[in-house]
Amino acid sequence: MDATPAEFFYRLPAPASGLRPGAHRGQGGDGGLEFRGHADWLRAPDARRLDLRATLRDPFQRWQVRLHSPPRAQTVWLVADVSGSMAFGAPRPKLALLADFASSLAWSAWRTGDPFGCVACDDRVREDLLWPPAHQAGRALELGARLHALQPVGHGSRALAQAAAVTGRGRALLFLASDFHVPLEELRGWLSAFAAHWVVPVVLWDQREFEPGGRAGLLPLVDAESGERRLLWWRPALRARWAQAAHERREALKAVFAQARLRPLFIEERFDADAVTRYFVQG
Template sequence: MIPEFHYQVDWRSPGVHPGPHRSAQYGGGYEFAGHVPLTANPDPRNLDIRATLHDPFGQLMVRTFRQRSAIPVYVVADLSASMGFRGTTSKIELLAGFIASVAYAAYRTGDSFGFIGCDSTIRWDFFLPLRWHKGAVPELLQGLQNLRPEGKSAAGLDKVAPYLGKQRALVFLVSDFHFALDRLDALLNTLVRHDVVPVVLWDSAEYERLPSWGLVHFVDPETGVRRRLFMRPALRDKIRASFAKRRDDLGELCTLYGREPFFLIDRFDPDALTRYFYQT
């Protein structure tokens, strides 16, 4: 069963397709938008007698309304080697489950859905054009579950913006964000046209499940650099503190671009993501 969450946006959709979100388009909705002369909106069903009697030019006045519209929803995901980490769970499997949930939520809401995966470049073999999908896009999910990430960086994320279209979209940007904050700053700046939800995908085994004593081997999956450290309580606490600081730094930077990050650690809690949208 696909975990289901609910989302909302606080901006008006410019889209012309009917949907559930507040819109900048005029149409057959219920949100009153004002009065115009009948000649400008020839729909006598919305004739307003009071407004007509008060019009200084004696024109027939009708009520206008804003329709509800659909929005584009994307998941843009980091598929670089660091996303291949397996600890408490598999990051890639957790990502696939999250994508399934977003695709299903968009379908249930009436919005279109698209996916772009990136490592050092855009992975066109994992590109899903924006469309109305029913279900969880099984071909994409199957491909992701079989993926063994090997990309040396997530630089392809910097090239995504032109493929998101000109209409404002809700974009779930999913990564472990194990790259420099100035790079993230530049990335978010390229996506400033859109409503970006940074989804930080971590595994607690990266920083919590460390021994108090003993030799520990660390491998950077993107550079291949290996280090062997003698773990002790002070070093373990230092690693945990660095992740805590990273969490704060990510929160501070992402908030400058409109939204706090959503932390996806070990498992996806759809209720937590629903609260994220309705409490912020």
């Protein structure tokens, strides 16, 4: 993977809380271009920003000073599920979708001026994919290459909530990427663990998970998490039940995310950077 990753636009749901200069609307500070309100002279004694009209409107006849916020940078995290089920998919596994998204996210964060960090988990936090936040252009290509070459070794994603200890309590824009094939109660635990951050759930799915190909007859299946193999008598009635189960699972995930005031981003079959931009623009 040597091409420049696709770039997408993202925005924060509230003013950035970072300290370093950046591209997002900030909170606090002075000397910026974005007007955020007025303060009386005793709180902000800056003659350059005196506002005569606001002073005349003040019922207490206090000198009013305009306050402006400088643009700030905001830390961006990717918390990724790299468990066994992420190896499923044809012709490209879900890990390839994750790699494309991760590379694009790291590149977009660098272009925006935000520090980017990554932590990946299966049954444990993966030390080989643990990167503290930094502003480095080379991370995009390297992360994409590592994920493309990754061979999952853990069956489950039980350690995902432990990533909260890595991301810390300082607020960040956090992309939680997984297929979310876990019990809903476990998913609620994940969301609770990352409650300090602005979370964007990224749901990576493959159509064949819910619509296996082939005609009626015996269909060999492999559980991507446990590796268990079994034969299934594939028939039209079962196909309809699987399609209904897929719809119900999607709606159940949406409901859990809605309870946490989150809106999921579904990425299925292929990664489209423009679709990610539309997610933020239309949200």
